[in-house]
Amino acid sequence: MVANGPSASPVHKAASSESANGTNDSTNGSTSSNGHTAPASKPKLACFEHDREEVTRLLIQSLTDLGYEGAAASLSQESGYDLESPAVAAFRHAILQGQWTEAEELLLGGSTEEGGVSINGNGLALQEDVDQDVMRFWIRQQKFLELLEKQDTGKALMVIRSELTPLNQDTSKLHFLSSLLMCDNNYDLMRRAEWDGANGESRNHLLSELSKRISPSVMLPERRLAILLQQVKRNQISLCLYHNTAASPSLYQDHVCDRNDFPKTSFIELAEHAGEVWLVVFSNNGKRLASCGADGVVMIYEVPSFAVLHTLAEHDSGICALAWSPDDSMIVTCSQDKRARLWTAETGELLHAMSSFQEPVSSCVWAPDGKSFVTGHLDRGVGITQWDTSGKMLSEWGAAHRVQDIALAPDASRLVAADDKTTVFVYNFKTHELEYTIDMPARMGSVSITQNSRYLLVNMLDGEARLLDLDTPDDVLRKFKSYTPDAIQFIIRSTLGGANESFVAIGSESGHIYIWHKEYGQLVEEINGHGGFSCNSISWNPVDPKMFASAGDDSKVKM
Amino acid sequence: MGLSYNEYLTGTIIYGCKNCKTHLSNHEDIISRNFRGQHGKAYLFSTVVNTISGEPSERNMTTGRHVVRDISCRQCKKTVGWKYDRAYENSEKYKEGKFILEAELLCKVT
Numbered sequence: 001m002v003a004n005g006p007s008a009s010p011v012h013k014a015a016s017s018e019s020a021n022g023t024n025d026s027t028n029g030s031t032s033s034n035g036h037t038a039p040a041s042k043p044k045l046a047c048f049e050h051d052r053e054e055v056t057r058l059l060i061q062s063l064t065d066l067g068y069e070g071a072a073a074s075l076s077q078e079s080g081y082d083l084e085s086p087a088v089a090a091f092r093h094a095i096l097q098g099q100w101t102e103a104e105e106l107l108l109g110g111s112t113e114e115g116g117v118s119i120n121g122n123g124l125a126l127q128e129d130v131d132q133d134v135m136r137f138w139i140r141q142q143k144f145l146e147l148l149e150k151q152d153t154g155k156a157l158m159v160i161r162s163e164l165t166p167l168n169q170d171t172s173k174l175h176f177l178s179s180l181l182m183c184d185n186n187y188d189l190m191r192r193a194e195w196d197g198a199n200g201e202s203r204n205h206l207l208s209e210l211s212k213r214i215s216p217s218v219m220l221p222e223r224r225l226a227i228l229l230q231q232v233k234r235n236q237i238s239l240c241l242y243h244n245t246a247a248s249p250s251l252y253q254d255h256v257c258d259r260n261d262f263p264k265t266s267f268i269e270l271a272e273h274a275g276e277v278w279l280v281v282f283s284n285n286g287k288r289l290a291s292c293g294a295d296g297v298v299m300i301y302e303v304p305s306f307a308v309l310h311t312l313a314e315h316d317s318g319i320c321a322l323a324w325s326p327d328d329s330m331i332v333t334c335s336q337d338k339r340a341r342l343w344t345a346e347t348g349e350l351l352h353a354m355s356s357f358q359e360p361v362s363s364c365v366w367a368p369d370g371k372s373f374v375t376g377h378l379d380r381g382v383g384i385t386q387w388d389t390s391g392k393m394l395s396e397w398g399a400a401h402r403v404q405d406i407a408l409a410p411d412a413s414r415l416v417a418a419d420d421k422t423t424v425f426v427y428n429f430k431t432h433e434l435e436y437t438i439d440m441p442a443r444m445g446s447v448s449i450t451q452n453s454r455y456l457l458v459n460m461l462d463g464e465a466r467l468l469d470l471d472t473p474d475d476v477l478r479k480f481k482s483y484t485p486d487a488i489q490f491i492i493r494s495t496l497g498g499a500n501e502s503f504v505a506i507g508s509e510s511g512h513i514y515i516w517h518k519e520y521g522q523l524v525e526e527i528n529g530h531g532g533f534s535c536n537s538i539s540w541n542p543v544d545p546k547m548f549a550s551a552g553d554d555s556k557v558k559m
Numbered sequence: 560m561g562l563s564y565n566e567y568l569t570g571t572i573i574y575g576c577k578n579c580k581t582h583l584s585n586h587e588d589i590i591s592r593n594f595r596g597q598h599g600k601a602y603l604f605s606t607v608v609n610t611i612s613g614e615p616s617e618r619n620m621t622t623g624r625h626v627v628r629d630i631s632c633r634q635c636k637k638t639v640g641w642k643y644d645r646a647y648e649n650s651e652k653y654k655e656g657k658f659i660l661e662a663e664l665l666c667k668v669t
Contacts, residue, residue, distance in 0.1 A: 278561065
């Protein structure tokens with residue numbers, strides 16, 4: 001049997017040896033505590049509808065994971081259940097100690113005598129449809145790499161020839177491993193093999209990969225109870241329609257968000273603008289709010305007092321769009337006066353006016369490093385240009401189409417531009433190359449990309465918004481049909497927001513605000529925000545998910 | 560209302576407002592070139608874009624009585640022609656819902 005516990009194993013795996021030893025002489029141990037019966041006569045209390053053994057073993061594992069190893073050992077003693085059988089403990093030990101031959105035998109059975117260790121057995125129960133040779137390959141690959149690390153190329157070569165090659169696995173992988181024989185030093189080896197050495201995490205990693213193929217009844221998957229609880233939480237959140245908090249729900253009670261906590265009533269109205277308000281945007285830190293519109297003026301408000309800090313009034317005509325720099329220190333504004341302008345957000349001072357175009361500048365986004373920004377224009381031939389913060393044009397992107405709105409993926413991989421008709425152009429942000437185009441069924445109002453850079457939300461002027469996967473743009477993931485407008489002429493923008501970006505908020509010509517659940521495509525709320533006046537844009541406070549701002553033709557910004 | 564950009568046409572020849580070059584109609588949408596307006600030659604178009612219409616009024620024209628409304632450029636607000644709401648003569652009914660743009664107030668834009 002196993003000689004001694006795996007001293008080198010990390011905390012959350014250390015229970016194996018103790019529990020394995022513990023049960024053998026458990027009769028003495030448990031009687032010493034006050035009046036507990038011996039495990040032989042376990043009380044058969046109902047364990048609800050769960051299997052007693054499963055629950056007990058889960059508890060032992062999670063006690064160990066939490067660091068209560070004594071409690072885990074005594075639970076194991078009292079119940080008579082082991083977290084793992086001695087064979088599993090031995091296998092774990094063998095892998096972590098680098099005893100590869102034993103590990104293979106323990107895992108896959110067979111009896112060979114080598115190096116004085118003799119093991120007979122049928123190996124551990126595996127998952128169905130597992131290729132044993134694959135598992136062998138992994139073990140031998142680790143052995144090979146460790147030999148290389150020890151500079152023992154001779155033995156390593158033997159392993160390749162007589163142990164790895166006969167398994168008939170992926171030949172390109174084999175070639176790659178052979179090529180590692182040429183590595184000059186260990187640093188080079190680890191870098192090329194993406195492997196962190198015998199003293200790194202590599203053995204644990206190997207064990208973790210192997211254990212996924214072992215039947216879970218024999219070897220419990222890692223951190224099983226924590227994963228189960230996580231699933232419960234996620235499931236409860238997903239069933240919670242009004243879920244709008246970033247905090248993880250308590251396990252003590254079933255989670256449900258109260259509808260009354262969902263933001264749906266306006267608590268403040270800002271009537272600073274002299275004309276229609278077309279866009280509101282919270283700063284990235286949620287401490288400022290900017291609005292702009294037909295009067296050609298940008299208002300910057302302090303949050304949460306909503307006092308006006310600055311009024312930016314240089315544009316000669318309506319302002320279509322604005323964008324906060326990543327650190328909120330600057331703002332770019334785009335106007336129908338055919339120019340973009342750059343301002344400091346703190347003082348409201350105009351830094352630069354970009355050179356003028358033939359047609360309105362419609363949209364802008366900042367590069368994530370804050371050193372440059374990109375504007376979209378309705379000019380044909382110069383749809384997209386990139387500028388630095390001194391107002392110098394860095395490049396024209398060669399976009400021959402007109403651009404009505406642009407969005408940049410937060411990971412700076414792709415830039416998406418909507419033209420003035422029905423085509424979405426997807427560019428590589430770094431190379432400026434056009435990757436592909438998407439045809440939409442109607443004219444568009446806005447494009448936006450989710451925080452994970454994966455999904456694209458396109459709002460169309462026919463009252464429908466669509467969520468697309470940028471990796472597989474041909475499939476429409478979800479459609480949010482809010483209303484049918486009288487005319488498809490006026491730009492209504494949609495936005496993503498709320499806790500975990502769970503919601504899609506869309507304004508409408510009638511002034512109603514439609515809030516959809518992004519994942520479930522369900523209408524969560526319909527709010528009569530601007531009573532008869534068009535609601536043009538919504539911005540969700542990135543820090544406080546219970547607050548969003550809406551802008552309307554009634555010259556008002558509402559919270 | 561709300562934010563609204565001018566519509567951009569895609570025809571090979573586009574007529575725009577002479578004052579501000581805003582697109583008004585495609586060459587292909589001309590129904591007849593045989594019209595006259597206050598400034599001389601005028602064309603009848605089936606559709607126009609980026610215009611705002613005024614109040615309807617009854618006018619006696621060379622071809623009879625019509626209910627028309629002036630149309631002006633949405634961008635610079637200059638009058639560019641008129642729209643026929645109603646024609647009283649049966650022979651002129653085809654003009655209903657169509658638009659006149661005066662050649663003198665147009666320019667070709669690319």
